[in-house]
Amino acid sequence: MNTNRIEAFSDGVFAIAITLLILEIKVPPSGSALKAELLSLWPSYLAYAISFIVIGAIWINHHAMFEHIVRADQNLLLLNTFHLMFVAFLPFPTAVLAQALHDGADEPLATSFYGGTLTVIGIFVTAMWRYAAHEHRLLSSHISQDEAKRNGRRFLVGPVCYGIATVIALVAPWFALMFYIALNVFFLWPRHTRHAGKNAT
Amino acid sequence: MNTNRIEAFSDGVFAIAITLLILEIKVPPSGSALKAELLSLWPSYLAYAISFIVIGAIWINHHAMFEHIVRADQNLLLLNTFHLMFVAFLPFPTAVLAQALHDGADEPLATSFYGGTLTVIGIFVTAMWRYAAHEHRLLSSHISQDEAKRNGRRFLVGPVCYGIATVIALVAPWFALMFYIALNVFFLWPRHTRHAGKNAT
Amino acid sequence: MNTNRIEAFSDGVFAIAITLLILEIKVPPSGSALKAELLSLWPSYLAYAISFIVIGAIWINHHAMFEHIVRADQNLLLLNTFHLMFVAFLPFPTAVLAQALHDGADEPLATSFYGGTLTVIGIFVTAMWRYAAHEHRLLSSHISQDEAKRNGRRFLVGPVCYGIATVIALVAPWFALMFYIALNVFFLWPRHTRHAGKNAT
Amino acid sequence: MNTNRIEAFSDGVFAIAITLLILEIKVPPSGSALKAELLSLWPSYLAYAISFIVIGAIWINHHAMFEHIVRADQNLLLLNTFHLMFVAFLPFPTAVLAQALHDGADEPLATSFYGGTLTVIGIFVTAMWRYAAHEHRLLSSHISQDEAKRNGRRFLVGPVCYGIATVIALVAPWFALMFYIALNVFFLWPRHTRHAGKNAT
Numbered sequence: 064m065n066t067n068r069i070e071a072f073s074d075g076v077f078a079i080a081i082t083l084l085i086l087e088i089k090v091p092p093s094g095s096a097l098k099a100e101l102l103s104l105w106p107s108y109l110a111y112a113i114s115f116i117v118i119g120a121i122w123i124n125h126h127a128m129f130e131h132i133v134r135a136d137q138n139l140l141l142l143n144t145f146h147l148m149f150v151a152f153l154p155f156p157t158a159v160l161a162q163a164l165h166d167g168a169d170e171p172l173a174t175s176f177y178g179g180t181l182t183v184i185g186i187f188v189t190a191m192w193r194y195a196a197h198e199h200r201l202l203s204s205h206i207s208q209d210e211a212k213r214n215g216r217r218f219l220v221g222p223v224c225y226g227i228a229t230v231i232a233l234v235a236p237w238f239a240l241m242f243y244i245a246l247n248v249f250f251l252w253p254r255h256t257r258h259a260g261k262n263a264t
Numbered sequence: 265m266n267t268n269r270i271e272a273f274s275d276g277v278f279a280i281a282i283t284l285l286i287l288e289i290k291v292p293p294s295g296s297a298l299k300a301e302l303l304s305l306w307p308s309y310l311a312y313a314i315s316f317i318v319i320g321a322i323w324i325n326h327h328a329m330f331e332h333i334v335r336a337d338q339n340l341l342l343l344n345t346f347h348l349m350f351v352a353f354l355p356f357p358t359a360v361l362a363q364a365l366h367d368g369a370d371e372p373l374a375t376s377f378y379g380g381t382l383t384v385i386g387i388f389v390t391a392m393w394r395y396a397a398h399e400h401r402l403l404s405s406h407i408s409q410d411e412a413k414r415n416g417r418r419f420l421v422g423p424v425c426y427g428i429a430t431v432i433a434l435v436a437p438w439f440a441l442m443f444y445i446a447l448n449v450f451f452l453w454p455r456h457t458r459h460a461g462k463n464a465t
Numbered sequence: 466m467n468t469n470r471i472e473a474f475s476d477g478v479f480a481i482a483i484t485l486l487i488l489e490i491k492v493p494p495s496g497s498a499l500k501a502e503l504l505s506l507w508p509s510y511l512a513y514a515i516s517f518i519v520i521g522a523i524w525i526n527h528h529a530m531f532e533h534i535v536r537a538d539q540n541l542l543l544l545n546t547f548h549l550m551f552v553a554f555l556p557f558p559t560a561v562l563a564q565a566l567h568d569g570a571d572e573p574l575a576t577s578f579y580g581g582t583l584t585v586i587g588i589f590v591t592a593m594w595r596y597a598a599h600e601h602r603l604l605s606s607h608i609s610q611d612e613a614k615r616n617g618r619r620f621l622v623g624p625v626c627y628g629i630a631t632v633i634a635l636v637a638p639w640f641a642l643m644f645y646i647a648l649n650v651f652f653l654w655p656r657h658t659r660h661a662g663k664n665a666t
Numbered sequence: 667m668n669t670n671r672i673e674a675f676s677d678g679v680f681a682i683a684i685t686l687l688i689l690e691i692k693v694p695p696s697g698s699a700l701k702a703e704l705l706s707l708w709p710s711y712l713a714y715a716i717s718f719i720v721i722g723a724i725w726i727n728h729h730a731m732f733e734h735i736v737r738a739d740q741n742l743l744l745l746n747t748f749h750l751m752f753v754a755f756l757p758f759p760t761a762v763l764a765q766a767l768h769d770g771a772d773e774p775l776a777t778s779f780y781g782g783t784l785t786v787i788g789i790f791v792t793a794m795w796r797y798a799a800h801e802h803r804l805l806s807s808h809i810s811q812d813e814a815k816r817n818g819r820r821f822l823v824g825p826v827c828y829g830i831a832t833v834i835a836l837v838a839p840w841f842a843l844m845f846y847i848a849l850n851v852f853f854l855w856p857r858h859t860r861h862a863g864k865n866a867t
Contacts, residue, residue, distance in 0.1 A: 068275070068327060074671070075279030078678030079481075082686065082754045083283065087291075090690075090761045097772035101762070101779065112751065119747040126671060141452055144320040148313065151283045158291045159302070169298035176302065251744055269476070269528060276480030284484065288492075342653055345521040349514065352484045359492045360503070370499035377503065470677070470729060477681030485685065489693075543854055546722040550715065553685045560693045561704070571700040578704065 064135045069143055073125055076147045080154065081118040084111050087158035106164030113243060114157040120250040121150060121184065128188070131214070132195045133203040142194060146187035149180055156180045174236035178229035178243065185222030192218045221246070265336045270344055274326055277348045281355065282319040285312050288359035307365030314445060315358040321451040322351060322385065329389070332415070333396045334404040340395060347388035350381055357381045375437035379430035379444065386423030393419045422447070466537045471545055475527055478549045482556065483520040486513050489560035508566030515646060516559040522652040523552060523586065530590070530620075533613070534597045535605040544596060548589035551582055558582045576638035580631035580645065587624030594620045623648070667738045672746055676728055679750045683757065684721040687714050690761035709767030716846060717760040723853040724753060724787065731791070734817070735798045736806040745797060749790035752783055759783045777839035781832035781846065788825030795821045824849070 088107045091100035132139070156177040163173030195201040196211040206214075224246055232239035289308045292301035333340070357378040364374030396402040397412040407415075425447050433440035490509045493502035534541070558579040565575030597603040598613040608616075626648050634641035691710045694703035735742070759780040766776030798804040799814040809817075827849055835842035 072275055072279055072323065074675055075276060075678060076283050078675055079280055079283040079682055080286075081750070082679050082682040083287065085683075085754055085757050086287065086686065086689065088758050090758070090765055093765060093769050094771075097762070097766065097775050101775070111755070115751045115754070116747065119750075122675065123743060137452070140324060144317065144452075147282070147320075148316045151286055151316070152312070154286050155289050155291070159298070162291055162294055163298065166294050168295075172298050172302075251740070251747075273476055273480055273524065276477060277484050280481055280484040281487075284488065287488065338653070341525060345518065345653075348483070348521075349517045352487055352517070353513070355487050356490050356492070360499070363492055363495060364499065367495050369496075373499050373503075474677055474681055474725065477678060478685050481682055481685040482688075485689065488689065539854065542726060546719065546854075549684070549722075550718045553688055553718070554714070556688050557691050557693070561700070564693055564696060565700065568696050570697075574700050574704070 066129055066132055066135045069135055069140065070126070070129050073143060073147060074122070076151055077118055077122040077125070080151045081115055081122075083154050084114050084118075084157060087111075087154055087161065103165065107161040109164070110157045110161035113240075113247075114153055116247050116251070117181065117243070118150065118153065120247050121188075124188065124250065128192060128195075128214075128218075131203050131206045131211070132191075132201050134201045136201065138194060139191060139201060142187060142191045146184065146191060149184045149187065153180055153184075170236040171233045174239050175229050175232035178225055178232050178239055181243065182222050182225040182229050185218075185225050189215070189218045189222055221250070267330055267333055267336045270336055270341065271327070271330050274344060274348060275323070277352055278319055278323045278326070281352045282316055282323075284355050285315050285319075285358060288312075288355055288362065304366065308362040310365070311358045311362035314441075314448075315354055317448050317452070318382065318444070319351065319354065321448050322389075325389065325451065329393060329396075329419075332404050332407045332412070333392075333402050335402045337402065340392060340402060343388060343392045343395060347385065347392060350385045350388065354381060354385075371437040372434045375440050376430050376433035379426055379433050379440055382444065383423050383426040383430050386419075386426050390416070390419045390423055422451070468531055468534055468537045471537055471542065472528070472531050475545060475549060476524070478553055479520055479524040479527070482553045483517055483524075485556050486516050486520075486559060489513075489556055489563065505567065509563040511566070512559045512563035515642075515649075516555055518649045518653070519583065519645070520552065520555065522649050523590075526590065526652065530594060530597075530616075533605050533608045533616070534593075534603050536603045538603065540596060541593060541603060544589060544593045548586065548593065551586045551589065555582060555586075572638040573635045576634035576641050577631050580627055580634050580641055583645065584624050584627040584631050587620075587627050591617070591620045591624055623652070669732055669735055669738045672738055672743065673729070673732050676746065676750060677725070679754055680721055680725040680728070683754045684718055684725075686757050687717050687721075687760060690714075690757055690764065706768065710764040712767070713760045713764035716843075716850075717756055719850050719854070720784065720846070721753065721756065723850050724791075727791065727853065731795060731798075731817075731821075734806050734809045734814070735794075735804050737804045739804065741797060742794060742804060745790060745794045749787065749794065752787045752790065756783055756787075773839040774836045777842050778832050778835035781828055781835050781842055784846065785825050785828040785832050788821075788828050792818070792821045792825055824853070 088104065088111060091097060091104075156173075156179075160173045160177045163169045192215055196215055199208060199211065202211060224242070228239045228242045228246075231242070289305065289312060292298060292305075357374075357380075361374045361378045364370045393416055397416055400409060400412065403412060425443070429440045429443040429447075432443070490506065490513060493499060493506075558575075558581075562575045562579045565571045594617055598617055601610060601613065604613060626644070630641045630644040630648075633644070691707065691714060694700060694707075759776075759782075763776045763780045766772045795818055799818055802811060802814065805814060827845070831842045831845040831849075834845070
């Protein structure tokens with residue numbers, strides 16, 4: 064089984080989840096002072112922006128992974144389904160986070176709940192790669208075993224860092240929030256070395 | 265008429281239905297005890313997870329079927345449209361089920377309503393295959409009539425089991441719920457024999 | 466400009482609009498008698514089913530049309546955008562219709578509002594075909610001018626019939642509703658002659 | 667990295683954002699005078715139509731741009747993600763605008779908020795083109811440097827005009843609204859010269 068359909072289906076879920084995020088921002092009730100209300104929604108804008116960038120980074124990551132994974136079996140399909148289950152879940156912790164920041168209450172729990180979701184997403188990314196790379200099971204022959212291992216270590220960065228931030232969130236929610244943002248800036252930052260091999264060909 | 269467009273359109277509906285499920289989980293009202301509220305939402309998480317896996321399994325199943333169906337006519341299109349109508353309906357019984365479990369009221373009816381929807385989905389899957397396989401009408405020549413019949417029997421497992429569980433749900437909702445989960449684990453479980461023929465080529 | 470992207474974008478809008486319909490069916494409030502509530506939602510199920518089939522038929526129709534339209538220009542793009550605007554609008558009159566049937570109030574207006582939307586959709590379908598077929602502007606050379614004219618007449622059936630039903634709805638809403646359903650059964654009914662030319666090649 | 671996946675993902679987001687717009691139009695409450703209610707929703711219909719056409723024009727524009735951009739790097743991906751973030755945000759200012767027009771209150775702010783979103787979308791469109799066209803970095807060789815510069819100037823029309831309208835909206839909201847519509851009519855208007863080069867080949 065080739066991977067085109069998994070990629071197309073996953074892209075669909077990513078695109079929908081990323082666009083549904085806006086539905087969690089509710090229009091201020093009629094009759095309220097619009098300016099104050101729009102300004103007071105900054106936690107919703109912040110949560111929207113973070114989740115949008117997170118899903119954007121997951122999407123890019125997913126593609127980078129499936130440039131090397133060229134076959135799929137039932138186990139990979141299953142891991143990918145669980146991965147998508149938590150990506151599609153993200154609008155919910157996003158809304159919980161926005162409300163906690165807005166109310167100035169329960170920020171530690173809400174930030175940790177958000178980080179926990181990101182951690183689980185990251186764990187499934189790592190699991191997919193480990194499964195696919197085990198004995199080069201589902202990988203293209205264009206990637207060496209050494210490179211596959213290096214990638215495996217890089218995919219660990221996400222869940223480990225998110226996991227740490229999830230715990231930190233319980234005592235320092237704003238620090239954890241900054242950490243989530245920094246991580247995604249790191250994931251999305253242009254890396255010249257990554258494409259070096261390809262450009263050479 | 266070839267089947268590419270039916271598959272692409274169906275994939276779109278599957279991806280959207282699976283991602284819309286999250287919209288049924290409502291953010292706890294502002295001012296409530298967040299921890300208790302998030303924990304009390306376990307029926308929503310459970311219903312979300314079951315429906316996500318159910319639609320995931322339907323998607324995989326649909327693809328497995330359209331590996332063998334290589335032509336489409338108006339009747340198949342019609343059957344597929346009804347199939348999608350009930351798949352896209354699933355977020356509603358999912359939310360009804362989550363609420364019943366949360367309230368601890370009407371679980372038999374809600375579980376049976378949910379199972380009934382799965383049964384109808386399964387009936388349309390079977391109907392599509394029967395129609396396509398009748399006199400090898402719309403099938404590829406790569407599948408033998410015997411294999412087509414075996415597949416037909418396998419596609420019957422879903423609606424028959426779901427149908428039985430729908431009735432059981434009226435007296436033992438939790439047993440039926442476990443049964444829905446077990447069925448999907450069975451559907452998603454790796455089966456080496458299934459791909460044997462392909463690997464041999 | 467070729468038509469692949471218009472078709473893919475339109476398919477996306479159709480798939481999303483058809484799947485969003487379910488969001489208009491609200492879960493009965495907690496604490497109510499679930500059985501009675503689920504039964505009392507029959508107008509929502511009916512409206513859901515009709516709109517699902519309507520969008521399904523529009524989708525099939527759109528594809529049938531773009532089998533013959535092989536080029537696109539800015540005007541066609543504009544007409545298609547307006548066509549999609551009213552297709553994506555459909556969940557709103559669907560919900561209005563369901564509520565009117567449920568309340569047993571304002572059925573004539575709600576049914577007419579629904580039919581009016583279908584009429585406008587049909588007008589844009591016809592307009593697209595007329596524009597594309599004028600002097601064979603955007604059509605494939607595989608379709609003759611006579612056949613194009615015959616198709617043009619067939620595309621007129623929709624808006625004319627819907628237009629008449631929209632007026633009838635104001636005095637006999639249930640009759641109009643039956644008429645909408647009958648029309649779509651007619652649109653979706655297998656027609657052997659339609660594919661005769663293709664099968665012959 | 668080629669641009670197919672960016673285009674497919676962006677198209678997905680455009681299609682979903684454009685279709686979600688309808689969810690912001692709420693069904694009138696049960697028991698109200700339906701005719702008066704449906705008529706009083708004209709600001710929602712207007713805002714829906716404007717946003718639908720705006721996203722339609724953005725989609726067409728995006729495609730026109732990616733006819734010339736043939737390679738993608740991480741920076742372009744990042745700019746595109748921010749572009750999509752504001753496109754997917756549009757249903758929110760659309761709903762705010764509809765409510766302000768409906769209430770006859772806060773129109774200047776709501777119209778300016780709406781225009782501000784369009785301005786930011788336009789800025790990212792321009793930024794993407796500037797980045798891609800800088801030293802012909804990511805462009806096809808089929809477009810000359812002169813033509814790239816002309817396109818760059820044309821892409822500036824959007825954000826500059828929207829920016830001006832955003833300011834005007836604060837004192838003359840209806841004038842700004844008319845200006846948004848006029849701009850999109852201009853963007854969508856058939857231009858024979860644009861495709862001249864292609865038709866010649």
